[in-house]
Amino acid sequence: MLRDCxxxxxxxxxxxxxxxxxxxxxxxxxxxxxxxxxxxxxGWGEQNAEDWWTATAEAIRRAVQTVDSSRIGALCVTxxxxxxxxxxxxxxxxxxxxxxxxxxxxxxxxxYGTEEVHRITxxxxxxxxxxxxxxxxxxxxxxxxxRIGRVVDVHGFLVHRLTGxxxxxxxxxxxxxxxxMSTFDYDESLLEAAGIGRSNLSELRPPGSILGYLADDVAxxxxxPAGVAVVAGAGDGQCAQLGSGGTIGxxxxxxxxxGIVSGTYADHxxxxxxxxxxSAAVPGAYTLETFIGGGTVNLxxxxxxxxxxxxxxxxxxxxxxxxxxxxxxxxxxxxxxxLALPYWTGALTPYWDHNARGILLGLTGVHGKAxxxxxxxxxxxxxxxxxxxxxxxxxxxxxxxxVALGGGSRSPLWCQILAxxxxxxxxxxxxxxxxxxxxxxxxxxxxxxxxxxxxAAKAMSGTGTSYEPQGGPAAAYERxxxxxxxxxxxxxxxFARLAEATR
Numbered sequence: 001m002l003r004d005c006x007x008x009x010x011x012x013x014x015x016x017x018x019x020x021x022x023x024x025x026x027x028x029x030x031x032x033x034x035x036x037x038x039x040x041x042x043g044w045g046e047q048n049a050e051d052w053w054t055a056t057a058e059a060i061r062r063a064v065q066t067v068d069s070s071r072i073g074a075l076c077v078t079x080x081x082x083x084x085x086x087x088x089x090x091x092x093x094x095x096x097x098x099x100x101x102x103x104x105x106x107x108x109x110x111x112y113g114t115e116e117v118h119r120i121t122x123x124x125x126x127x128x129x130x131x132x133x134x135x136x137x138x139x140x141x142x143x144x145x146x147r148i149g150r151v152v153d154v155h156g157f158l159v160h161r162l163t164g165x166x167x168x169x170x171x172x173x174x175x176x177x178x179x180x181m182s183t184f185d186y187d188e189s190l191l192e193a194a195g196i197g198r199s200n201l202s203e204l205r206p207p208g209s210i211l212g213y214l215a216d217d218v219a220x221x222x223x224x225p226a227g228v229a230v231v232a233g234a235g236d237g238q239c240a241q242l243g244s245g246g247t248i249g250x251x252x253x254x255x256x257x258x259g260i261v262s263g264t265y266a267d268h269x270x271x272x273x274x275x276x277x278x279s280a281a282v283p284g285a286y287t288l289e290t291f292i293g294g295g296t297v298n299l300x301x302x303x304x305x306x307x308x309x310x311x312x313x314x315x316x317x318x319x320x321x322x323x324x325x326x327x328x329x330x331x332x333x334x335x336x337x338x339l340a341l342p343y344w345t346g347a348l349t350p351y352w353d354h355n356a357r358g359i360l361l362g363l364t365g366v367h368g369k370a371x372x373x374x375x376x377x378x379x380x381x382x383x384x385x386x387x388x389x390x391x392x393x394x395x396x397x398x399x400x401x402x403v404a405l406g407g408g409s410r411s412p413l414w415c416q417i418l419a420x421x422x423x424x425x426x427x428x429x430x431x432x433x434x435x436x437x438x439x440x441x442x443x444x445x446x447x448x449x450x451x452x453x454x455x456a457a458k459a460m461s462g463t464g465t466s467y468e469p470q471g472g473p474a475a476a477y478e479r480x481x482x483x484x485x486x487x488x489x490x491x492x493x494x495f496a497r498l499a500e501a502t503r
Contacts, residue, residue, distance in 0.1 A: 003073030004449055007063065008440035009056055010433075011079040011154050012236060013037065013099065013258055016055035018063040019433050020072065021440035023449050025460030030433065031062040038096065045099035049085035052097075052154055053161045060222045074210075074229040075162075076443035078435055079154035081175035081235035081278075084130045086137075089149035091160050095141070098133045100175075101259075101293065101345060105132035106354050108139075112193065120190065121174075122181040122269070122277030122286075126352045129177025134194040145195055151176075155233055156202035162230050163212040168202035171234035171279040179204075181277055181286070182269050206283040207234045208442045208453050231446040234281040237261045237289055239438030242281040244403045244429045245461040247454070251401045252388065254418070254426075255435070256408025259345075260295035260380060262388060263287045264397060274350045274387075274394040281438055282453050288395060290387035293345030296408055298358070298376055301344060307369055321411075327370035328377065329413050333420070333476040335371045337362045340379030341487050350390050351488065355499040361487060377414045378477075381421040382484040388422060402426045403463060405434040412467075419467040420474045421481065430462040437461065 005028065010017045015034040022028055035051035038044075056077075064072065082100035085093050105127045112135060113125020123129050134151065137144050152160070153176055156168035170184040178194070178201070180187040185204060191197055205211060214228045233239065237255065240246075246253035247265045254262045263275075266286045271277050280287045294301075299321065303309070309320040316323070328335075339361040347356035360375065392398055402424055408414055409428045419426040431437050441456040450456035 003071055003447065005067070005071045005073065006440050006443035006447070006449070007060060007072060007075035008436035008438070008443065009060065009075060009077045010236060010436045010439065011052050011056055011077060011158060013080045013101070016052065016059045017433070017436055018056070018059035019436040019440065020063055020067050021437065021444070021460070023444065023459070025431060025437060025440070025462075027431070027433070029063045029066045031059045033059045037099070043103040045102040046096035047083070047099060049093045049097040049157055052157060056158055057222060060224070064223045069223060070225055072224060072228060073447045073449070074231050074443035076231040076439040076446075077155050077158050077233045078236050078239035078439040079158070079172065079233070081237065082128050082130055084151055084153050084176060085157055086144055086148050087150050087152060087157070088147060091150070094147050095144050098130070100128050102133065103127040103346060103354050105136040108132040108135040109354070117190070118271060120180050120187050121177045122271045123177050124273045124276060124352050126348060127354055128348070129175065131177035131190055131194060134196065138195050148196065148200055150202065151196060151200055152202055159202070159211055159230060162214055162218055164215050165212050166202045167205055167211045167232070169207045169232035169234055170204040171207040171238050171281055172232075173202065173204055174279045175235050181279070184279060205232045207232050207279070207281050208283060208446055210446050229443070229447055231443045233439050233442060235278065236435050237263060238278060238281040238287050239442075240405055240435040241265065241287055241438070242441055242453070242457055243431070243434035243436070243438030243461060244405050245457060245463070246403055247280070247282060247457060250397070250399060251403060252399045254384065254402050254404045255406040256404060256414070257295055257406040258297045260292040260384060261289055262384060262402075263289040264391070264395065264399065266395070270395070272394040273352065274390040276349065281442060288391065290349040290391055292342060292380060292383055292387070293348050294342050294358070295380060298342055298344045298380070299373070302372060302376060306372070324370060324373040325411060325413050328374035331370060331374050333378070333473045334480050335375040335378060336366060337364065338367050338371050338375040339480070339484055339487065340375040342376065342379045342383055347488065349387050353492065353495065355495040356488065356492070357495055357498070359487065359491065377417055378421065379484070381414075381418045382481055384418065385422045385481060386485055400424065403429060405429040405432070415467045416470070419469050421477045423469045423474055425466055425468055427463040427466040430464045434461070
């Protein structure tokens, strides 16, 4: 029986997506199933982990209905990182999952976020890794810790549902902040501080390894044949890097998603405040990332709360974002003097300041919706330049090309702004679902469709449209960037005073 197709699954912050890939990286079928995000208090972010499984199972079942499922040999999961759920011994959640964007553990970061923790984990102290939230649980919900059977990342939770085994990839677990990045194994001192042991965690395996095979009842539910391999995946950023061809030197991937993640590839371990270090999707290698917490989330916030645009009333088959982009494209670089500091969810690299907040600077009576929308796009581009140049200095590795993917990469205006602001070539991936594609590459290599992960990446990825810096706009942005890079520093103390005044 020829099994020359695989399924890549992306269980993200907002939805589960299943894509059936052929050996060339072509999409045979894809289905997306959304699920809810709960923010019961300011700074909190939670989900029902059962929704991860329900949406994933439904997406797979629907995706394979329109293909010859007998050709599918393996599936692989990529996922939102740092998010985790506490389950009992039977794998049933005992409280809502805590997400990467949850910032409640600020006191724990201040009290436990040492340079030694940074050295071990590769993660500068910040509320994103699960370790700090486990410390928060120990203080505020000791009854939860007393009931824990397992603490599992999204990948580990889904692998258990698929195979019945408590296994995960070290490239999925390391964002939790429990893994020694020099050994790709759990660090005993971090586990002890959090009040958990190895028996409370999934066993670690290399990304791209076969973890097991679909349980018989699960295969029936998903509409798949027996013998489909479940392959160890990696976090969405690492899979996005792999799927976009970002394992090539001198090239960075830029995922324009809910958050904006950019990363470069390294074959040795290093750590610095300018980036966070994770296991790459290729075993033994590293992904060095910068991270803006608010990406398309910022745009969605503006559209939902302030834009007031319904193109359907005008008989146009356009989204509000498309209408705003068309209007913003008519404006000059700089949105006529309006700057946006994009810290809607705090500042991550390089400041790691959870008190930081968004700013619209320079508002006048001339500014309207299109100005704000353009300023938001430009602010994110300015911030990415700040992060990229800082990471370049820390790593000593210049970057000539940025490979863009994610929902924002579908915006020609934003891609051109990025090229002009960053003064580099911005190439857009050929395949929009490159995060899922990275998972598909791991699956394809694991079952021998391709001889290695690297050969799978070469055969299945590619880029399409490229944007080059334009002289006039680039010069205008150079002047504006000189202003932008001072905005945070001028307001850092104000952010802290505001946070204290509103506690």
